[in-house]
Amino acid sequence: MAASTALRLDSISPPSQLAPAQQLAAAREVLRREAIALWQVSHRLGEELNDALNLLHACRGAVIVTGMGKAGLIGRKIAATLASTGATSHFMHPAEAFHGDLGRVRCGDVVLMLSQSGETGEVLQLLPSLDQAGVPIIAITANGQSTVGRAARVVLPLGELDEACSLGLAPSTTTTAMLALGDALALVLSSMRGFTAEDFARYHPGGSLGRKLARVDEVMRPLVDCRVALVTQTVRQVIVGCGKPGRRTGAVMLVDAAGKLAGLFTDSDLVRLFEARDEAALDEPVSQRMVASPTTIGSGARMSEAIKLLADRKFSELPVTDPAGKPIGMIDVTDVVEAPEAMAQADPVPSTPVRIFPGEDVYAAG
Structure with missing residues (x-):
């Protein structure tokens, strides 16, 4: 590279940095906020949780989990946990669903829909098709009066949660709450179905976990x-x-x-x-x-x-x-x-x- 266009690294101002003690304090604050959020969500839950569990327990098809962006990534994990603990489940990307993957949805399925605002465009466009198919929706959202909340058979409310991000923007507290609530659904449902260690071993044959559960x-x-x-x-x-x-x-x-x-x-x-x-x-x-x-x-x-x-x-x-x-x-x-x-x-x-x-x-x- 010519000298006139070469980038001088020593001319770049270093980014602002936190001292080690500040870094540790900031990380602890993120965890504290997320822990408080989980406590708040746990105390907001009421009979709607029983309604959601009964709907899932009665499901004779698949539990289809959907969500967009970070909520979608959390949804993939929830679907995997449901599948590994005895429920037939898979994730459906809302954008792909609108371009053909809605063919996966069958009568007898239940949709678990994740949307913090309840107004996510890619998720909203699924609602007419799901309504036409007669597939009930369980919504995990902050706003029960949102479009998603009104379309759902059951709403599991997150309530108003402040993101742990210093800007208050990046999904953090809300996605943690979604994940924990999904775990609660999957694990309680597993107990309701009488899921045993033998069943768990059958679904986890590989790796060190499978080896321990094997005979x-x-x-x-x-x-x-x-x-x-x-x-x-x-x-x-x-x-x-x-x-x-x-x-x-x-x-x-x-x-x-x-x-x-x-x-x-x-x-x-x-x-x-x-x-x-x-x-x-x-x-x-x-x-x-x-x-x-x-x-x-x-x-x-x-x-x-x-x-x-x-x-x-x-x-x-x-x-x-x-x-x-x-x-x-x-x-x-x-x-x-x-x-x-x-x-x-x-x-x-x-x-x-x-x-x-x-x-x-x-x-x-x-």
Whole structure:
């Protein structure tokens, strides 16, 4: 860039800045104003909330949430919360609705309409079509006498709220109140429908939340992928006979003649023998070196319970047993903390022997 047109950064006046203490005070004031607004809205609610909940509970179609601008963004979150807690729900953008998306609306649906003023143009243009379709409206608005308020079957009033913005303009307090009121509707409706933890798990199968809500049977390594040996074998027989391809569990499950779990022999137990250079122990019955009557978790238990056991007792492995006490799988801590795709890329077991004791080859495993 030529010198005559180059921008001199040192010639730009810096913007006015708040001191750190002022920044903190301003942020706290925003939160204080929004908290007061939520308290005010909660105390304004009356029988109209019951009317709205009864209308939603009786809905045999979908709850269609709509709103424009910031209210629309809040509406998307409310629709998502409704859907994740048992109500069929989706968001409909009012401008797109006027250009064809009104075809989504069916008899039996309920519309949840968000508009602070109740006079938002893009929202108002939907009213004749919704009235023609006979779809009831629940309005979240500050003004029950607005056009939206008069068209609604039920009005949930926000009342007059001051925005937390220093200019009093940017939607902040009002959108927070809309969001909280939407949460209240969704969560109370969920309770009215008897929404259970099982239902929640079905709608949230992915991520850490889904993993905690899942059953241990869905996450455990099945018995075919676990190391299992007879309690009557020696330590050496257990080690030699329990090789598994891929990433193995950190423990061998030891069963009696009836197939019931009798104990665990962990990699840590084996390491302790190596550290003590106790070669003779390799030919002793594994029952003398195992963890007898280990902690287990029953088939059908939730992963949240398994994770708590692993964390509280600092276990790395947790056998899963059936009602008869027979092992059906193993929860390994690496399966809990690692992503499935990482497990799929696990290195295979090395085939190079590592000499531990003179004349004894023990194969290293990952």
